[in-house]
Amino acid sequence: MARLTWTSPRTWTAVAGALLVTATYGLATAPPAGAVTTTVVAGDPAATGTLSSATCPADHHLISGGYDLGTVQVDSSSGSPPALVVERNAPSVDKNNTWEVIAVGIDGARALALCEAD
Structure with a gap:
């Protein structure tokens, strides 16, 4: 599963991991499960x-x-x-x-x- 990392109001980075949604910050991620090539x-x-x-x-x-x-x-x-x-x-x-x-x-x-x- 791709992990999205928020870096600015309009930029997201995809990395391997699990996606979790939180009320306070809007988006949280789990650690990468391993590199995806x-x-x-x-x-x-x-x-x-x-x-x-x-x-x-x-x-x-x-x-x-x-x-x-x-x-x-x-x-x-x-x-x-x-x-x-x-x-x-x-x-x-x-x-x-x-x-x-x-x-x-x-x-x-x-x-x-x-x-x-x-």
Whole structure:
């Protein structure tokens, strides 16, 4: 479980531990249960409508994911970004510990996998 440490009115730090809520201080934490190592793996940039996938290393498991669209070019005549549809942004159904993304309307989208050490 992640531990949140309050450092300023708008900043929180996540560390391994247990979360306890108190009336006086709003948030208290238990000591860390042990170091948790996370890694972000980025897939290769994909052409529009094609799959980008990011797979965790062998000694890690997938805990979350997302995508990076790279640089989005604005149309100089209209001042608008291109029409964009994200068709897939989810764990793979047939590849363990893999996050997949398919974006239509932009080249260079890539999957991002958040992995935690086993």
